[in-house]
Amino acid sequence: MNHLKSDVVLPQPYLLFLGDTTEPGYAKTAFGLRDWAGGRCVGEYAIDGATVVTGLARMTPEQAAASGAKAIVIGVANSGGFIPATWWPALVRAMEAGLDVVSGMHARLRDIDVLREAAARLGRRLIDVREPPSAIPIATGKPRTGKRLLTLGTDCALGKKYTALALTHAFVARGIDATFRATGQTGILIAGGGIPMDAVVADFAAGAAEMLSPDAAEHHWDVIEGQGSLFHPAYAGVSLALLHGSQPDVIVACHEAGRERVLGHPAYALPSIEETIDLALRLGARTNPRIRCGGVGLNTSRLEETAALRLLASESDRLGLPVADPMRGGASFERLVDACLS
Amino acid sequence: MNHLKSDVVLPQPYLLFLGDTTEPGYAKTAFGLRDWAGGRCVGEYAIDGATVVTGLARMTPEQAAASGAKAIVIGVANSGGFIPATWWPALVRAMEAGLDVVSGMHARLRDIDVLREAAARLGRRLIDVREPPSAIPIATGKPRTGKRLLTLGTDCALGKKYTALALTHAFVARGIDATFRATGQTGILIAGGGIPMDAVVADFAAGAAEMLSPDAAEHHWDVIEGQGSLFHPAYAGVSLALLHGSQPDVIVACHEAGRERVLGHPAYALPSIEETIDLALRLGARTNPRIRCGGVGLNTSRLEETAALRLLASESDRLGLPVADPMRGGASFERLVDACLS
Numbered sequence: 001m002n003h004l005k006s007d008v009v010l011p012q013p014y015l016l017f018l019g020d021t022t023e024p025g026y027a028k029t030a031f032g033l034r035d036w037a038g039g040r041c042v043g044e045y046a047i048d049g050a051t052v053v054t055g056l057a058r059m060t061p062e063q064a065a066a067s068g069a070k071a072i073v074i075g076v077a078n079s080g081g082f083i084p085a086t087w088w089p090a091l092v093r094a095m096e097a098g099l100d101v102v103s104g105m106h107a108r109l110r111d112i113d114v115l116r117e118a119a120a121r122l123g124r125r126l127i128d129v130r131e132p133p134s135a136i137p138i139a140t141g142k143p144r145t146g147k148r149l150l151t152l153g154t155d156c157a158l159g160k161k162y163t164a165l166a167l168t169h170a171f172v173a174r175g176i177d178a179t180f181r182a183t184g185q186t187g188i189l190i191a192g193g194g195i196p197m198d199a200v201v202a203d204f205a206a207g208a209a210e211m212l213s214p215d216a217a218e219h220h221w222d223v224i225e226g227q228g229s230l231f232h233p234a235y236a237g238v239s240l241a242l243l244h245g246s247q248p249d250v251i252v253a254c255h256e257a258g259r260e261r262v263l264g265h266p267a268y269a270l271p272s273i274e275e276t277i278d279l280a281l282r283l284g285a286r287t288n289p290r291i292r293c294g295g296v297g298l299n300t301s302r303l304e305e306t307a308a309l310r311l312l313a314s315e316s317d318r319l320g321l322p323v324a325d326p327m328r329g330g331a332s333f334e335r336l337v338d339a340c341l342s
Numbered sequence: 343m344n345h346l347k348s349d350v351v352l353p354q355p356y357l358l359f360l361g362d363t364t365e366p367g368y369a370k371t372a373f374g375l376r377d378w379a380g381g382r383c384v385g386e387y388a389i390d391g392a393t394v395v396t397g398l399a400r401m402t403p404e405q406a407a408a409s410g411a412k413a414i415v416i417g418v419a420n421s422g423g424f425i426p427a428t429w430w431p432a433l434v435r436a437m438e439a440g441l442d443v444v445s446g447m448h449a450r451l452r453d454i455d456v457l458r459e460a461a462a463r464l465g466r467r468l469i470d471v472r473e474p475p476s477a478i479p480i481a482t483g484k485p486r487t488g489k490r491l492l493t494l495g496t497d498c499a500l501g502k503k504y505t506a507l508a509l510t511h512a513f514v515a516r517g518i519d520a521t522f523r524a525t526g527q528t529g530i531l532i533a534g535g536g537i538p539m540d541a542v543v544a545d546f547a548a549g550a551a552e553m554l555s556p557d558a559a560e561h562h563w564d565v566i567e568g569q570g571s572l573f574h575p576a577y578a579g580v581s582l583a584l585l586h587g588s589q590p591d592v593i594v595a596c597h598e599a600g601r602e603r604v605l606g607h608p609a610y611a612l613p614s615i616e617e618t619i620d621l622a623l624r625l626g627a628r629t630n631p632r633i634r635c636g637g638v639g640l641n642t643s644r645l646e647e648t649a650a651l652r653l654l655a656s657e658s659d660r661l662g663l664p665v666a667d668p669m670r671g672g673a674s675f676e677r678l679v680d681a682c683l684s
Contacts (some may be wrong), residue, residue: 141575141607198545202580205544233483233629236586238544241579265483268628282621286610287575 010127010192011070011100013040015061019087020049021076027052029104029186030075036165036190042067044075047090052076061090061097071100071127073189081106092118100125104185129188132200132208139206139245141287146216149340150248151297152226152239152280154270156263158256159326160226161187163297166326167252168223170337178221181212183242187225197227197238205238209245224248230279231271232262240283247288250340253277256299257311273319294340295322352469352534353412353442355382357403361429362391363418369394371446371528372417378507378532384409386417389432394418403432403439413442413469415531423448434460442467446527471530474542474550481548481587483629488558491682492590493639494568494581494622496612498605500598501668502568503529505639508668509594510565512679520563523554525584529567539569539580547580551587566590572621573613574604582625589630592682595619598641599653615661636682637664 014037016030024031033041034054042064043057054075061072072094078084083091083105091101095118103109109126110116119126149167151160164180164187171178180187182194200208213222224246228235253276262268271279277293284291298315300308308325312332316323324333356379358372366373375383376396384406385399396417403414414436420426425433425447433443437460445451451468452458461468491509493502506522506529513520522529524536542550555564566588570577595618604610613621619635626633640657642650650667654674658665666675 139576141604141610198543200544201540202542202544202547202583203540203577205579206576231628233586234481234548235545236625236628237547237579237581237583239579240582241544244575244578262483268483279624283578286573286578 010102010129010189011125012192013042013069014071014073014102015059015064015069015094015099016041016044016054016056016075017072017087017090017094018044018046018050018052018054019074019076019078019084020047021078022049022051024052026078027054027076029077029189030054032186032190033073033075037192040192042069045072045090045094047086061094061099065097065099069099071102074101074103074105077105083107083109083112088112088114091115095119095122095124100127102127102129102189104129104189106130129185130196130199132196133211136200136204136211137207138204139210141244143288144210144213144215144247145218146213146220146222147250148213148222148224148246148248149250149252149294150224150226150243150246151252151254152243152276153229153254154231154273154276155229155256155259156232156235158259159254159297159299163252163254163326164223164225165190166333167337167340170333171221171223171341174337174341176221176341177217177219178223181222181224183212183225183227194225197242198235202237202241205241206245209242213246226254229271230276230283233265233268243280243284244287248284249288249290250292250294251277251280251284252294252297252336252340253280254297254299256302257308258302273315293321295324295336297326297336298323299327300325301327352444352471352531353467354534355384355411356413356415356444357401357406357411357436357441358383358386358396358398358417359414359429359432359436360386360388360392360394360396361416361418361420361426362389363420364391364393366394368420369396369418371419371531372396374528374532375415375417379534382534384411387414387432387436389428403436403441407439407441411441413444416443416445416447419447425449425451425454430454430456433457437461437464437466442469444469444471444531446471446531448472471527472538472541474537475553478542478546478553479549480546481552483586485630486552486555486557486589487560488555488562488564489592490555490564490566490588490590491592491594491636492566492568492585492588493594493596494585494618495571495596496573496615496618497571497598497601498574498577500601501596501639501641505594505596505668506565506567507532508675509679509682512675513563513565513683516679516683518563518683519559519561520565523564523566525554525567525569539584540577544579544583547583548587551584555588568596571613572618572625575607575610585622585626586629590626591630591632592634592636593619593622593626594636594639594678594682595622596639596641599650600644635663637666637678639668639678640665641669642667643669
């Protein structure tokens with residue numbers, strides 16, 4: 001799956017670490033890795049008390065290392081976003097078995113003495129994927145070779161990453177050379193590389209986006225994971241920097257059926273899909289005048305199949321664009337893929 | 343001049359340090375401090391070789407300390423943006439005389455061993471104004487009390503800071519309670535506080551803008567220094583975060599007569615003033631639906647007086663808005679002030 005590779009390469013395959021997690025909602029990273037990078041996960045590992053499972057083979061760090069694992073990945077969070085002391089012995093054991101440790105959490109691995117000392121003693125790496133590269137240039141705005149697609153949304157957390165991943169897989173399935181470009185923690189763990197856009201210093205954010213999708217072959221597609229929303233009261237600046245720096249030829253607008261308010265900012269109504277597309281095309285044309293909209297990724301996970309298909313069809317009629325739920329696939333999704341590549 | 347005070351307070355008054363500078367173009371910070379914070383500069387100090395002067399009284403660090411100076415401010419740059427070793431003894435002497443050291447340069451004072459050791463030995467502070475506060479929250483998007491004005495521009499480096507300063511002084515001269523809010527290094531040195539927006543991590547940029555202009559009295563005005571441009575291929579994300587977080591009631595669009603290409607990005611044409619106002623109002627309405635344009639600040643420094651006044655009048659007719667050069671003042675500037683406050 002080298003179409004998921006990036007310049008910043010994480011050690012793979014992974015052993016997924018589930019800690020002592022009992023709440024499936026805290027295991028989103030593990031489920032994302034299972035769903036999108038299952039072929040690069042040798043198994044899962046948990047400590048006493050855990051009830052969450054991914055369905056991958058359960059194994060010890062020693063067994064994982066023998067199966068070729070190169071790193072243990074923390075696949076779960078907790079409500080505080082920290083790495084509890086009850087997990088430390090398991091992570092040290094993984095290092096003793098020969099694995100590096102990879103984390104996408106807010107807390108830094110190297111700030112935990114026990115882990116830092118074990119890594120130094122054993123010659124293992126502690127990799128925090130929330131840390132951006134150190135030498136990001138100021139954006140130049142210069143056109144780059146190759147094709148680019150950016151997913152963007154009416155809000156955060158409604159399917160931009162999954163839409164980009166599904167499109168990448170669909171492009172590759174059609175024999176097209178395509179690379180998923182990750183811009184957030186889970187995406188980076190899935191891709192094995194990328195740049196955490198939210199952690200880049202503001203002046204360099206567009207430069208980071210340029211760095212993420214460098215010059216490529218004429219028919220190659222970079223499919224870039226969007227962040228935030230151009231209408232988000234806290235994150236619109238990140239979204240605009242990503243749009244300008246990505247210079248997309250094609251955008252796909254993502255929305256969740258039924259979402260009406262900005263997540264965490266209930267005073268803010270969500271923009272319409274049309275407004276989102278219109279503003280993205282207007283702003284994006286600044287760095288790529290050829291920008292166009294390929295269609296809409298509509299998250300219908302809260303609807304039944306029949307209602308979902310009916311909504312996808314009616315939204316497609318209303319907007320005059322392909323509208324598909326990438327997680328449902330089917331004919332509407334193939335039409336979206338056609339439109340992106342046309 | 344407490345209308346220039348902010349939450350982050352620099353030690354004032356200043357002694358301006360000119361190093362061994364022979365190129366007036368490198369002394370922009372010193373000239374800006376002389377022009378806008380002259381009452382808080384006790385004098386200037388230079389070392390052998392300097393030819394640049396500000397016109398302030400020349401004095402030693404000991405004389406400056408005796409005159410009440412609290413800090414020496416590096417008022418000049420060099421082509422590398424670093425602090426040369428030839429300046430170090432003068433900065434150490436200033437610390438020995440009782441002064442803190444303040445710098446807006448890229449290089450960090452504390453990364454220079456000689457300065458760090460002298461500061462520790464003498465109990466002085468080394469203050470790098472490019473460092474943002476450590477605890478910036480994510481933006482909430484919640485409305486705040488008081489009035490806000492934001493300058494924004496068709497490009498970088500064409501008068502957003504000077505326009506904001508001139509408007510602040512004009513407001514105060516009319517008896518209105520107003521505070522200049524600095525968002526860049528020179529502005530922060532002038533104001534004695536502020537937040538360097540370009541150095542904030544992208545996810546927190548709008549939150550920093552909210553922090554910079556907190557709740558205030560009903561009739562108080564915060565006049566906020568704009569950064570970058572919504573059309574800038576590298577910095578538009580910063581500009582949008584500042585616009586969203588500032589929630590301005592009034593914007594003033596800044597432009598330089600004759601500038602046609604983005605500074606440092608000659609492949610990019612500058613947007614028109616109308617496009618700049620239109621996009622800023624559209625985007626700014628997301629966090630403040632009452633946003634309106636007060637008029638235009640037009641930098642005519644490259645024109646003769648007669649040509650400048652003719653251009654200000656014709657642009658005002660064309661745009662149907664007050665258009666003034668804040669550095670020339672006059673009736674057109676008073677009309678701009680009227681329109682901002684109306």
